[in-house]
Amino acid sequence: MRTAVLVEPTEFQLQDRERPEPGPDDVLVAIRDVGICGSDIHYYEHGRIGDYVVDEPLVLGHESAGEVVETGENVTGITPGNRVTLEPGVPCRRCPHCKRGDYHLCEDVVFMATPPHDGSFVEYVTWPADFAYELPETVSSIEGALCEPLSVGIHACRRGDVGAGDTVLVTGGGPIGLMIVEAARAAGATNVIVTDVVPGKLGFARERGVDLAVNVTETDLEAAINEYTDGLGADVVIEASGAPPSIRSTLDVVRRGGTVVLVGLASEATVPIDVLELIDNEIDVHGSFRYKNTYDVAIDLLTDGAVDVEGIVDFQLPLDAIDDAFQRAIDPDVVKGMITIGK
Ligand SMILES: NC(=O)c1ccc[n+]([C@@H]2O[C@H](COP(=O)([O-])OP(=O)(O)OC[C@H]3O[C@@H](n4cnc5c(N)ncnc54)[C@H](O)[C@@H]3O)[C@@H](O)[C@H]2O)c1
Ligand SMILES: C[C@@H](O)[C@H](N)C(=O)O
Incomplete structure (x- = not known):
């Protein structure tokens, strides 16, 4: 063969x-x-x-x-x-x-x-x-x-407990970021924002109907999210770029009491985060590794036309x-x- x-x-x-x-x-x-x-x-x-x-x-x-x-x-x-x-x-x-x-x-x-x-x-x-x-x-x-990358998205959304009406920020608009977007919408998120550094990726995310696409090389992300959420921040931030600056920025854009899910594999072993910020704002930070029990769900979502x-x-x-x-x-x-x- x-x-x-x-x-x-x-x-x-x-x-x-x-x-x-x-x-x-x-x-x-x-x-x-x-x-x-x-x-x-x-x-x-x-x-x-x-x-x-x-x-x-x-x-x-x-x-x-x-x-x-x-x-x-x-x-x-x-x-x-x-x-x-x-x-x-x-x-x-x-x-x-x-x-x-x-x-x-x-x-x-x-x-x-x-x-x-x-x-x-x-x-x-x-x-x-x-x-x-x-x-x-x-x-x-x-x-x-x-179903495989979609499974990564489903698992990440489960880890972030994404639910109806949530504002979800997905950092990184590669295949994994886009599958997280699909899974987040299927879970009921009503506002989905994507960041990237490549204009083509952001254009594509817009074509796929994301509510806001932010080029972080041109726009201050914290200001953009504050404006979009009336100063509250995103309910769930799912990091899908692996870029250290993006990982660091997650705590600046999640709302108090919100959740950060780390999916992107950091290109540097150590990424400093402000622990006091995390405690003071009671932010839940979760790693998300591959997936479990997602394939049946992925197939059901595809059968229902709930994801593209x-x-x-x-x-x-x-x-x-x-x-x-x-x-x-x-x-x-x-x-x-x-x-x-x-x-
Ligand atoms: N945790 C897991 O189980 C799991 C599973 C699969 C993939 N991954 C990881 O998830 C990440 C995404 O996977 P992928 O296949 O979509 O990768 P990818 O490289 O195709 O996509 C990453 C995207 O992030 C963008 N990006 C780069 N720097 C950025 C920044 N500062 N801010 C925002 N966006 C930025 C890139 O332009 C690109 O579009 C990778 O790190 C990959 O290793 C993790
Ligand atoms: C989960 C899978 O897509 C990923 N590439 C890994 O090897 O972990």
Whole structure:
């Protein structure tokens, strides 16, 4: 089967690998669509993300959907021909985190495209059947693949307890920021504001109907939020850029008693914050790591037409053109590139 392997930073090799056999609890999936995530781009360009180092050839890709072609003997409920999306992180199911329900915090998780685990830029993947979710006819394969970044958005909104009538500020208008916007609206937020530093990203966020888009290189964010909220501040601020100045600014723009959710992975290990400001204003600050129990919700939201994920896709290219696809995806104006396999 055709497999795109990152053999060195910025170098993919298309290899022919043996098609895997599903285990008794697995499904064998013919992969159809895979999104290119920021983490794939980071591994492609730099060969590492923090402590995760690509020191062996690695298959990237973890936002994936496809069609079941075979099932293991214990699998019920999914049959060949079903279209599915794959949740890319499979936990150990036995550790204290798994047992208390925080399976996304499992330290032994097998997460696609995170060294040393291969991902889904490949024709076939075997995956535990309970981490494969059937897609209804009305949900496309691309939407299925994008359940992954949408899940990041849903989890972040849950962490921020976003609710009806909230004013939510999302800092960073990349794919994750835009998925947070979708999830926040679906959760009932009535005012959604996005910041960025790239004019194209802000224009796109406006086209997608955000209530306010702020270029923080030109506009004082605190003044803009004060004006927009009559001096109150945003109910929930969800940081999705990872830029230290943006992380620092969250406490200036959240209302007293509000919530800050940190999603963006800081490019610096330490970002100073004013602890007294945090205490005096009784601000809740939450980290948000990947997601848990979001795939069914993502599919329901897509089925109901409550979110738009396909609209963030800039281009689709076949697996053979993976080099071109990554070169295009690096452009700061590009939001989401997709790889199509087996069509
Ligand atoms: N916590 C998690 O589970 C999780 C999951 C996925 C991604 N992430 C992280 O979330 C962040 C966003 O992911 P992405 O794929 O959308 O990344 P991205 O790089 O495509 O988007 C980040 C956006 O932030 C903008 N930006 C840069 N500096 C800014 C600033 N000072 N103020 C406002 N915006 C600024 C960029 O122009 C870009 O549009 C990344 O840091 C990524 O590593 C975290
Ligand atoms: C959650 C996922 O999208 C992210 N890129 C990660 O590896 O954590």
